[in-house]
Amino acid sequence: MKTTDGRILRVDLSTGEIRTEPSWPYAKRFLGGRGVSQQILFNELSPNVSTLSPDNIITFGTGPLAGTIAPAACRLSIDSKNLLTPGIGSSSCGGNFAPELRFAGYDNIVVRGKAEAPVYLFIDDAHIEIRNASHIWGHTTWETDSLIKQEIGDNDIKILCIGPAGENLVRGACVITDLEKAAGRCGLGAVMGSKKLKAIAVRGTGSIEVANPEAFLQIAGEILEKLRANEFFKRRGEVGIYGQVQWGESFLESPWRNFQGGYAPDPEQTARIHPDAFYKMKEKAISCFSCPIHCRQLHKVKGGPYDGLLSEGLENNDISLFGAKLNIFDPAAILELRSLCNQYGLDTDNATGAIAWAFECYQRGIIDEKTTDGLKLEWGNHEAVIELITKITYREGFGNILAEGSKKASETIGRGSEMYSINVKGQDLMETIWSDKGWALGVVLSARGGAHTRGAVFGLRFAGMSSKLSQKYYGVPTIGVATGYEGKAKLVTFLEKLEALADSLGICGFATLIWAPPPNATTPQDLAKLYSAATGLEIGDEELMTAGERIHNLEKAFNMLHAGWTRKDDYPPRRFVKEPVEMPGPLNGECLPEDRWGKMLDEYYDLHGWDKKTSWPTRETFEKLDLGDVADALQKAGRTT
Numbered sequence: 243m244k245t246t247d248g249r250i251l252r253v254d255l256s257t258g259e260i261r262t263e264p265s266w267p268y269a270k271r272f273l274g275g276r277g278v279s280q281q282i283l284f285n286e287l288s289p290n291v292s293t294l295s296p297d298n299i300i301t302f303g304t305g306p307l308a309g310t311i312a313p314a315a316c317r318l319s320i321d322s323k324n325l326l327t328p329g330i331g332s333s334s335c336g337g338n339f340a341p342e343l344r345f346a347g348y349d350n351i352v353v354r355g356k357a358e359a360p361v362y363l364f365i366d367d368a369h370i371e372i373r374n375a376s377h378i379w380g381h382t383t384w385e386t387d388s389l390i391k392q393e394i395g396d397n398d399i400k401i402l403c404i405g406p407a408g409e410n411l412v413r414g415a416c417v418i419t420d421l422e423k424a425a426g427r428c429g430l431g432a433v434m435g436s437k438k439l440k441a442i443a444v445r446g447t448g449s450i451e452v453a454n455p456e457a458f459l460q461i462a463g464e465i466l467e468k469l470r471a472n473e474f475f476k477r478r479g480e481v482g483i484y485g486q487v488q489w490g491e492s493f494l495e496s497p498w499r500n501f502q503g504g505y506a507p508d509p510e511q512t513a514r515i516h517p518d519a520f521y522k523m524k525e526k527a528i529s530c531f532s533c534p535i536h537c538r539q540l541h542k543v544k545g546g547p548y549d550g551l552l553s554e555g556l557e558n559n560d561i562s563l564f565g566a567k568l569n570i571f572d573p574a575a576i577l578e579l580r581s582l583c584n585q586y587g588l589d590t591d592n593a594t595g596a597i598a599w600a601f602e603c604y605q606r607g608i609i610d611e612k613t614t615d616g617l618k619l620e621w622g623n624h625e626a627v628i629e630l631i632t633k634i635t636y637r638e639g640f641g642n643i644l645a646e647g648s649k650k651a652s653e654t655i656g657r658g659s660e661m662y663s664i665n666v667k668g669q670d671l672m673e674t675i676w677s678d679k680g681w682a683l684g685v686v687l688s689a690r691g692g693a694h695t696r697g698a699v700f701g702l703r704f705a706g707m708s709s710k711l712s713q714k715y716y717g718v719p720t721i722g723v724a725t726g727y728e729g730k731a732k733l734v735t736f737l738e739k740l741e742a743l744a745d746s747l748g749i750c751g752f753a754t755l756i757w758a759p760p761p762n763a764t765t766p767q768d769l770a771k772l773y774s775a776a777t778g779l780e781i782g783d784e785e786l787m788t789a790g791e792r793i794h795n796l797e798k799a800f801n802m803l804h805a806g807w808t809r810k811d812d813y814p815p816r817r818f819v820k821e822p823v824e825m826p827g828p829l830n831g832e833c834l835p836e837d838r839w840g841k842m843l844d845e846y847y848d849l850h851g852w853d854k855k856t857s858w859p860t861r862e863t864f865e866k867l868d869l870g871d872v873a874d875a876l877q878k879a880g881r882t883t
Contacts, residue, residue: 244451245306245776248349250278251370253363255437256296256355260370265349271868273773275305276319276332277746277793278350283321283330284796284872289804289879293323293331293429294411294436296356302343302402302442303350305748309341309450309531312462312772313469313764314753316340316531318402318425319745325413325429326592326647326669327691328805330797333425334695334745335417336530342400345446353439362390362403362441367448375440379409382585383418390443403441404431405587407635411435412645414592414634414670418584422538422554423530426589427669427693453778461771465764466534469753472762475535478752479527481517482539483557495674495829496566499605499621500598501664501817504676504825511571515561519573528554533750543574553581563594563672568601569621579627586635591693592647595670597630599648600640602662609655615639664815666692667807673698675814676823677832680721680730683842684737686814689797695751697738700724704759715760725832731846739790740766746793747773792867795850795859799872802858802881809857812843853883 246269249262268278279301291297300322307315318340324331343351346367353363357372360379364371378389383405391397401419408415408431415431416424434440452458469475495504506512513519520541527536543551556577564576583590603609604619611618615633617626617640633641643651648663648670664671669691675682684698701724704712709719717736718729737756744751747769751757754764766783774780801807813819814834822833847854851863860883864873876882 243344243347243448245310245453246778248306248344249347250350250352251348251365252352253370253372254355255353255357255361255372255439258372260372262348269306269349271789272793272796273305273743273746273789274349275303275308275317275746275748276321276334276742277789277796279303279319279321280330280332280793280796280800282350282352283323284800284803284875287323291323293325293433296437297354298323298433298436299352299354300430300433300437301350301352304340304344305746306349306776307772308748309344310452310458310462310776311532312458312749312776313465314530314533314535314750315748316533317745317748317750318343318419320417320425320430322428322430322433323804324669324691325432326649327428327667329667329691329801329807330689330804331428331430331433332690332797333417333427333430335419335423335425336533336750337400337420337423338531339400339402339419339444340748341531342444342446344450345448346444347446347448351442353437355437357438360438360440362443363439364394365442365444365446367446378440380406382406383587384421384585386441387421390441394443394445396445399443399445401441401443403587404434404439405585405635407586407588408432408435409440410635410637410645412588412634412637413647413650414589414596414645415587416589418587422581422584424584424589426591428690429592431587431589452776454775458772458775461768461775465768465772468762469534469764472758474758475762478535478537481521482524482527483537483555484517484520484561495676495823495825496562497598497672497674498566499569500567500602500662501674502602504674504823504829506566506569506571514571515565515573515576520556520561520577523573523577525552530750533753535752537752541577543577546574548574548578551578551581553577556580559591559672563590564624564627567594567598567672568624568627570624570627571622572624575624579624579631582628582631586631588631588635591672592670593631593634595664595672596634596644596646596648596651597627599651599659599662599664599670600630600644603655603659606662608657608659613640613655661816664817666815667805667811669693671815674823675818675834677829678724679727679834679842680724680733682814682818682834683730683846684734687734687812687846689794689801696741697734699733699737699756703757707759711760715755715765725829727838727842731842731849734846735849738794739787741790742793743769743786743790746789788867792869795864795867795869796872798852798859799864799869799876802876803879806881807857809843809855812857813839856883858883
């Protein structure tokens with residue numbers, strides 16, 4: 243299959259209708275993956291449709307580079323309406339599903355409707371089947387993966403599925419592929435559950451044909467050599483994602499006890515969950531399709547109550563959330579909790595947000611054992627956390643309240659508990675944002691509601707980078723000054739474009755300037771060369787970055803139409819504004835004052851061409867980005883500046 247010959251597979255589970263159409267008409271403006279999915283959602287989804295309605299749409303999209311030999315060309319974007327906010331729901335995962343889907347001849351899957359009984363979608367090249375999944379419903383993601391492979395008789399088939407959390411419409415339910423790779427946040431697992439769609443299984447026997455093989459091979463090889471020379475990636479390949487920042491050191495804040503402080507006071511406790519503690523349990527490194535980094539480590543617990551547990555892909559999030567946020571300092575327990583969430587299909591970020599809220603409410607006497615089904619929610623009680631994860635998954639007792647997320651749970655409990663729900667636009671926050679102003683701005687302004695994969699970056703990760711190098715690659719000279727405000731709005735707008743671009747091309751952001759310091763990382767110039775060689779369409783990096791800006795503005799337009807968010811919704815949670823962080827070292831006392839934040843917002847809106855009062859893009863901005871049709875739709879709905 244030529245890169246530009248892919249098709250969109252459309253499935254209506256209510257009627258059983260299956261049809262295809264060319265994807266290129268969509269890809270001309272929006273590239274692929276996340277971009278094409280956002281266009282479909284904006285054009286076809288009415289603001290009156292609720293997230294769990296059969297009329298809602300969920301899309302699964304790859305990009306034009308996915309499945310090629312381009313380094314880290316493995317990403318799948320999953321997009322729908324958000325279950326935790328009224329706006330866009332969007333996530334991404336790596337592994338092998340996206341390349342396999344392209345080998346079968348498809349760039350995107352668009353699913354609407356609701357099946358009468360549980361089903362899974364089987365894609366076998368041109369043969370598409372909606373199969374009964376009643377016998378699989380109720381099983382964990384790991385069991386589902388095994389059962390479908392047995393049923394089809396192919397252990398190499400690629401499977402994407404939900405667990406019991408998605409079936410039970412838990413707001414924090416995620417989608418899992420390759421057993422442990424999650425598309426988290428936004429409740430996308432519950433969207434699949436609402437449609438009775440248990441899984442998608444795909445087998446593709448084709449290949450991807452690029453327009454200019456020689457040029458493509460050359461640029462792919464050059465990028466590969468750069469990545470292999472990057473010390474940052476070398477550490478990731480040896481230690482894993484969780485080793486990129488050594489949580490617990492004095493220069494990095496943590497969400498200790500639901501963001502009550504910026505660090506765990508006991509250094510001996512912190513030392514127990516240092517990356518070195520997990521490294522001792524490492525079995526081997528695992529890689530996603532076409533990726534040389536091998537950042538996903540397989541761990542094995544030896545001894546203790548979780549003896550023999552195998553868990554893949556531990557991330558900083560897991561150490562930060564289960565460790566700092568819930569005060570658990572047992573590496574084996576953290577691996578068990580992460581593994582349990584993956585099997586249940588429960589997003590760790592959202593689940594720990596609701597659980598941490600409950601623990602703080604218990605600490606402050608707002609709730610007691612009568613509310614918690616007899617559980618003592620004392621910080622560090624990992625047995626209670628296991629119980630709550632199970633209760634959330636199956637909506638049992640107190641778990642049924644927590645399954646709604648901390649914001650709705652606090653509205654149910656009341657009694658001042660709302661103060662301790664740390665959320666952005668309704669989605670539980672996992673990131674600490676007191677000190678690093680660029681990170682904070684990217685997190686709070688994320689189109690999908692409180693998440694760091696839409697423009698946020700740790701300034702401290704690039705400490706020591708010269709102003710010349712920073713200016714050359716990011717357009718700002720102050721990237722390493724974490725606590726400063728200067729240049730941070732410009733940095734975030736650059737990264738928003740690049741992340742939209744990477745997601746839409748099917749390239750993992752970990753291999754790019756989003757997460758790795760230059761010069762040994764994939765740059766926009768590299769991506770332009772890859773795209774040109776793959777499609778035969780000559781395009782420069784500025785034009786490609788404009789496509790990223792177009793996609794970002796399309797998501798903003800979706801949120802304008804469906805959520806109606808304005809400037810007032812673009813401020814951080816009260817805790818980070820009114821309660822300066824307490825921790826040793828230079829970050830002590832950092833916070834996000836409203837006046838300084840407001841000035842940063844003004845700069846950010848100006849850079850995007852958005853109205854400062856409403857935060858909405860102007861018609862002129864939409865027209866410049868070839869989004870006149872979007873401006874027309876917004877004007878018709880009364881959403882104009």
